[in-house]
Amino acid sequence: MSAETTDIQKTGRSLKEITSDLLNPIRSKKSSVSLWTMLLVFIIIIGVYAYIYQTMTGLGVTAMRDYTSWGMYIGHFVFLVAVSLVGSLVTAILKLLEIKWAAPITRIAEIIAVAAVALAAITIVLDMGRPDRVLNIFLHGRIQSPIVWDVTVVNMYLLISVILLYLPMIPDIAIMRDTLTDRPKWQRKMYKVLALNWRGTDEQWRLLKRSIRIMLIVIMPVAFAIHTVTSWLFAVNSRAGWDSTIFGPYFVAGAFMVGAAAVIAAMYIFWATKPAYKKYITSKHFDMMGRLLVLTGLVYLYFNVNEYLVPGFKMQKLDGQHLMDLFVGHEAPLFWATQIGGLILPVFLLCFKKFRKPLPIFIISIFVIFFAWTKRLLIVIPTLLTPTFPIQNVPESWHHYIPTYYEIAITSMTVALVLLIITWFTKYFPIIPIWEMAKENGHDNPHEKVVLDDIEKD
Amino acid sequence: MIKKLRIMIGTNKKNILALTFIFSSLLVLASTQFPPWDVPVEANDLENPITVDKKNLDAGKAFFDLSCKACHGATGLGDGAVPSGDFTTKAFTGQTDGAIFWKIQQGRGLMPSFKAVQETSLWQAITYIRTLAAPQEIVAMKNATIVIEFDESNSKKLITAKVYETLENGEQAPAKEVKVNFFIKRYFADMLIGGSNNYTDDNGSVSISFPEGVPGKEGKLQVMAKLDDSGFNPAGLTEEVAWGVEKAAYWNDDRQLWKNNDFVPLWLLISFFGVIGGILIAILYVLLQVVKIRKLGVGR
Numbered sequence: 001m002s003a004e005t006t007d008i009q010k011t012g013r014s015l016k017e018i019t020s021d022l023l024n025p026i027r028s029k030k031s032s033v034s035l036w037t038m039l040l041v042f043i044i045i046i047g048v049y050a051y052i053y054q055t056m057t058g059l060g061v062t063a064m065r066d067y068t069s070w071g072m073y074i075g076h077f078v079f080l081v082a083v084s085l086v087g088s089l090v091t092a093i094l095k096l097l098e099i100k101w102a103a104p105i106t107r108i109a110e111i112i113a114v115a116a117v118a119l120a121a122i123t124i125v126l127d128m129g130r131p132d133r134v135l136n137i138f139l140h141g142r143i144q145s146p147i148v149w150d151v152t153v154v155n156m157y158l159l160i161s162v163i164l165l166y167l168p169m170i171p172d173i174a175i176m177r178d179t180l181t182d183r184p185k186w187q188r189k190m191y192k193v194l195a196l197n198w199r200g201t202d203e204q205w206r207l208l209k210r211s212i213r214i215m216l217i218v219i220m221p222v223a224f225a226i227h228t229v230t231s232w233l234f235a236v237n238s239r240a241g242w243d244s245t246i247f248g249p250y251f252v253a254g255a256f257m258v259g260a261a262a263v264i265a266a267m268y269i270f271w272a273t274k275p276a277y278k279k280y281i282t283s284k285h286f287d288m289m290g291r292l293l294v295l296t297g298l299v300y301l302y303f304n305v306n307e308y309l310v311p312g313f314k315m316q317k318l319d320g321q322h323l324m325d326l327f328v329g330h331e332a333p334l335f336w337a338t339q340i341g342g343l344i345l346p347v348f349l350l351c352f353k354k355f356r357k358p359l360p361i362f363i364i365s366i367f368v369i370f371f372a373w374t375k376r377l378l379i380v381i382p383t384l385l386t387p388t389f390p391i392q393n394v395p396e397s398w399h400h401y402i403p404t405y406y407e408i409a410i411t412s413m414t415v416a417l418v419l420l421i422i423t424w425f426t427k428y429f430p431i432i433p434i435w436e437m438a439k440e441n442g443h444d445n446p447h448e449k450v451v452l453d454d455i456e457k458d
Numbered sequence: 459m460i461k462k463l464r465i466m467i468g469t470n471k472k473n474i475l476a477l478t479f480i481f482s483s484l485l486v487l488a489s490t491q492f493p494p495w496d497v498p499v500e501a502n503d504l505e506n507p508i509t510v511d512k513k514n515l516d517a518g519k520a521f522f523d524l525s526c527k528a529c530h531g532a533t534g535l536g537d538g539a540v541p542s543g544d545f546t547t548k549a550f551t552g553q554t555d556g557a558i559f560w561k562i563q564q565g566r567g568l569m570p571s572f573k574a575v576q577e578t579s580l581w582q583a584i585t586y587i588r589t590l591a592a593p594q595e596i597v598a599m600k601n602a603t604i605v606i607e608f609d610e611s612n613s614k615k616l617i618t619a620k621v622y623e624t625l626e627n628g629e630q631a632p633a634k635e636v637k638v639n640f641f642i643k644r645y646f647a648d649m650l651i652g653g654s655n656n657y658t659d660d661n662g663s664v665s666i667s668f669p670e671g672v673p674g675k676e677g678k679l680q681v682m683a684k685l686d687d688s689g690f691n692p693a694g695l696t697e698e699v700a701w702g703v704e705k706a707a708y709w710n711d712d713r714q715l716w717k718n719n720d721f722v723p724l725w726l727l728i729s730f731f732g733v734i735g736g737i738l739i740a741i742l743y744v745l746l747q748v749v750k751i752r753k754l755g756v757g758r
Contacts, residue, residue, distance in 0.1 A: 140719075141719075142718060142719055142722075143719060143722045143726060143727065143730050144715045144716070144717075144722060144723075144726060149730070152730075152734065156734070156737055159741065160737070160741065163741065163744065167744075167748075170751070196748065196751050196752040196755065197751075197752050197753075197754070197755025197756055198751070198755055199754075199755045201754060201755075203754055204751050204754050204755065207747045207750055207751050207754075208747075208751060210747065211744045211747040211748065214740055214743065214744055215740075215744055218737060218740045218741070222737060225733075392574045393525075393570045393571065393572055393574055393575070394570050395565070395567065395568045395569070395570050396565070396567075396571075397568075
């Protein structure tokens with residue numbers, strides 16, 4: 001228990017201890033294909049098969065029809081964009097505010113962001129009947145179209161996220177370049193290239209810190225833009241449920257909430273599976289992230305109240321139809337499960353310290369993530385099924401949307417890919433920043449020399 | 459679980475045979491036949507209220523081509539976009555008009571329900587569907603020519619088509635009771651004007667009034683008259699008439715949100731590329747720093 005609760009700042013661990021703790025998972029000589037990876041690859045293979053079939057047969061294999069022309073894929077896309085926003089929340093906001101406790105979890109947040117936004121971009125392509133024409137968006141896209149803005153900003157965010165993941169990692173990569181000499185040749189070569197001749201000189205530190213700072217500032221507006229523009233894809237249409245002026249902040253608030261939950265879930269998995277990490281990710285982190293989840297959850301709740309209550313008070317014709325469908329109609333079970341299980345209950349429970357302990361908060365976070373996903377579906381699909389003109393003279397099945405196995409398989413593939421990217425990343429890079437931990441423990445300039453000396457001594 | 463399955467299937471070859479049989483027969487069933495419909499007795503006895511004549515058949519064909527052809531195929535063989543049963547089989551023609559009417563109104567599976575459509579249209583469609591099964595009598599198609607006249611004399615714009623059929627001796631005679639449709643050419647589909655129920659009179663001529671306020675470049679419109687009659691080869695004529703209105707706003711060079719990339723509003727152009735440019739400059743600057751960091755470490 002004591003190792004778990006001690007404040008990391010005061011422990012004064014030696015550099016050697018820190019490096020060996022954090023590089024251990026990369027050093028381990030265990031067989032490189034775990035059961036977990038195999039499971040993910042299996043899901044991906046099924047998804048690839050489904051996708052090939054979909055591309056050859058056409059989008060008819062999905063449940064999307066004339067009315068529900070955006071289905072699970074687009075809902076899932078919005079979800080992935082939302083999750084990816086956490087990179088900027090934890091990294092940029094907490095770092096710029098110099099909130100020290102967040103240091104060990106910034107990289108977790110960043111790799112989640114990179115993986116999620118990369119797959120978000122891919123998910124858009126998966127939703128295309130003619131993916132070979134994807135370049136036409138760039139060649140012939142109209143700048144007036146929010147879709148073009150969205151494609152642009154998603155790619156920008158991906159680029160910035162990758163840079164922001166990489167920059168703070170350079171000193172760590174240099175440490176690995178110099179210490180992990182028993183690795184395969186390609187891996188040593190990769191470290192050598194990525195380490196950029198890092199020697200930890202004062203000038204190098206100065207340039208690196210300035211670059212990180214610039215990126216931290218740049219990622220903020222882009223992060224807000226990515227999810228605001230994603231919300232505009234809906235809000236610029238005057239349709240029931242989308243015709244809202246608060247969609248931008250509503251989406252961003254929701255994204256911060258699910259993002260925080262995603263970090264907690266990932267944090268827990270690293271915490272639970274790698275004993276050495278327990279020294280760095282402590283119950284304090286779960287407690288603080290829990291509070292952050294409550295805060296973001298309350299903001300999101302506030303937006304939800306506005307989003308549903310104001311049109312609910314007016315009950316204009318189509319809005320009313322759409323809302324009744326959500327409140328008491330066909331969508332009601334999912335809607336209330338989402339609102340209560342994914343928002344009200346988590347916020348309420350996490351107000352108590354008991355529930356901010358690692359395991360309870362992990363379980364709560366999983367619920368938050370799952371219901372954040374259903375929430376995105378509830379934003380996209382019911383509106384499409386409430387068109388301005390009544391649905392007439394079409395087959396019965398067009399009145400509803402129930403995703404087909406193909407859609408489920410392809411969507412699962414993207415989730416598996418997100419997890420696989422994170423898994424592979426942890427195989428080759430330390431998920432907890434070494435040099436930042438060193439700094440926290442009073443080793444002010446942990447450049448490679450110190451590390452080497454320290455390690456060679458024994 | 460898996461073991462159990464294996465015991466169930468693997469140890470008993472008869473089971474496999476039975477399963478294969480069931481599956482293949484299901485497949486065959488699914489691909490060729492639809493389950494029978496439960497048509498209520500009252501519906502079965504309902505009688506077709508319309509008479510079988512040229513006008514009704516024409517209207518039925520028009521409606522069928524518009525609403526049913528895509529799935530059922532041009533000749534009702536069920537060879538359209540979805541497998542949908544054959545209208546020429548004995549099993550189909552053996553049923554009453556009332557039963558067919560009920561099925562069309564009801565719909566099932568991929569067959570939409572046509573309850574919202576006027577009943578007359580459905581009866582006309584049924585009358586037409588019936589002719590699909592009957593072997594077509596081969597009639598020599600006749601040829602005709604069309605002349606369009608525009609008349610503005612009575613302060614009302616009137617467009618008249620005169621149809622002359624070519625007789626066997628090569629002479630031209632007015633063609634009576636022939637269906638003619640009028641269109642105005644638009645960007646995409648042609649716009650039908652004057653309804654779809656215009657037949658020539660005894661002089662072979664048919665007139666409709668021209669709609670007011672149709673926009674056209676410099677007010678010019680391309681007007682078409684087309685023969686739409688089962689006894690004649692297709693014939694048509696397009697003429698230009700300056701009866702439209704010039705809508706200046708349609709053709710100007712203003713920058714607008716709804717136009718193409720050549721007319722992007724300036725504020726949008728500046729903000730879009732301004733934001734992208736700003737971000738790219740920041741990224742470029744950072745990349746330069748990275749290059750510098752790399753250089754600093756050389757040779758140490």
